[in-house]
Amino acid sequence: MNVEQDLKVIAEQEARLRFERFDPAIAWMLGQRLKETAERLHGVIAMDISLFAQPLFYYAMPGTTPDNADWIRRKRNVVQRFHRSSYAVGLWLKQKESSLEERGLDVREYAAHGGSFPIFVQGAGCIGAITVSGLPQREDHELVVEVLADYLKLPYEELALDP
Numbered sequence: 001m002n003v004e005q006d007l008k009v010i011a012e013q014e015a016r017l018r019f020e021r022f023d024p025a026i027a028w029m030l031g032q033r034l035k036e037t038a039e040r041l042h043g044v045i046a047m048d049i050s051l052f053a054q055p056l057f058y059y060a061m062p063g064t065t066p067d068n069a070d071w072i073r074r075k076r077n078v079v080q081r082f083h084r085s086s087y088a089v090g091l092w093l094k095q096k097e098s099s100l101e102e103r104g105l106d107v108r109e110y111a112a113h114g115g116s117f118p119i120f121v122q123g124a125g126c127i128g129a130i131t132v133s134g135l136p137q138r139e140d141h142e143l144v145v146e147v148l149a150d151y152l153k154l155p156y157e158e159l160a161l162d163p
Contacts, residue, residue, distance in 0.1 A: 001138070003091050006161055010088040010141075013159050017148045018120040022127060026151075027056035030130060033147045035059055038132075043143070045134030048072045051119070052080050052128055064134055071133040074111035079118050079129040081105070086131075087114030087141040115140030117148065 019026070027049040034047045038061065046068035049057040060068060075086040078100075082089050090112035093099055100110050114137030119128040130148070132140045142161060149156040 022121050024056050031057035045132045048131045050128050068133040072131045075116035076129045076131045077110050079116045083126040086116035113137040117144040
């Protein structure tokens with residue numbers, strides 16, 4: 001994995017994976033697609049789709065634990081704070097040889113690990129996050145990107161991180 005290359009691709013993902021509008025019905029459809037995709041890949045995850053002031057969708061697959069819910073909360077907090085994917089923030093910190101703690105953030109409240117992706121709405125900016133927990137962090141991130149690309153009718157191959 002090349003950190004610089006991944007950051008470049010993630011910036012492209014964040015620029016292109018944007019909604020014209022977002023509402024609870026869209027959250028429900030995306031949640032169902034996340035679940036179906038995880039099942040197809042034989043993954044065991046918990047997933048959350050939230051506006052920053054309101055949860056819209058949550059599902060924990062059999063085999064997940066309360067730890068997954070806590071990881072979701074902490075990763076979502078990173079997106080809310082930085083308006084970037086939690087994976088991008090983690091890679092950026094790694095590149096800078098820094099940490100959340102060095103930036104004054106409590107790791108009990110924030111996790112700069114892959115799996116939370118910002119919900120951007122055109123004309124409104126970052127309004128929430130789509131978050132998964134249960135796979136290795138890069139796979140958590142890519143699962144969300146794959147589902148978003150499919151929903152927004154964008155070619156995932158153009159947005160995927162290099163294997």
